[in-house]
Amino acid sequence: MTAYDRHPPHPVGGTIEVIAGPMFSGKTEELLRRMRRATLAKQSVGLVKPARDDRHNTTDVVSHDARREPAMAVDRAENIEQHIQGLGYTPDVIGVDEVQFFDLEVVDVCNRLADAGIRVIVAGLDLDYLGRPFGPMPLLLAHAEYVTKLNAICSKTGRPAHFSHRVGGGDEHVQIGGTESYEALSRDPYNAAVVREHHRNEA
Ligand code: ADP
């Protein structure tokens, strides 16, 4: 074999990629971009989302700039594996949007899929509206081979925004919404808003 000989291709192992950031940071756009590129590469792809994310069409993943792709809405992370078994073949790529809404079992599911050779791409909020790590995200970020952190544009300063600030509605942990309910803020405006709201609640 000379230095110019090509090595036989190795079987490609699976991986976990996490796309994380606040609301409006382009997580769904980036997930859909990666899925489209996989399709262009003639790979078989499947897109999944939690059934509770019912902001838009229940069977499409939709980004805030209105890009959309058909998806399978599942109640529990384990249903992702059932869905794959139903396909009758092992897809090359599985994308999961709004992965923060799943229970911790989604971590095991993603690892099992990656172990089975699937490229698993998940997109989710790293922090909730109170600035706390969201559901399974810390574990997914730890297990992933590749992590992409995205920022939105701060609606107060125009700087990169890492926080999702709830501007309307109640205090449930999960409240599905868009620009009417949330704004993206950078650290200082976010902290100022939290302090302001704390004083308002005290009064
Ligand atoms: P995510 O999935 O992270 O919530 P999306 O991919 O759905 O984000 O939407 C990103 C798009 O949202 C941007 O391309 C832009 O058109 C729009 N957008 C609205 N508000 C903002 C903002 N404050 N910062 C950045 N993008 C915003």
Ligand code: MG
């Ligand atoms: Mg999104």
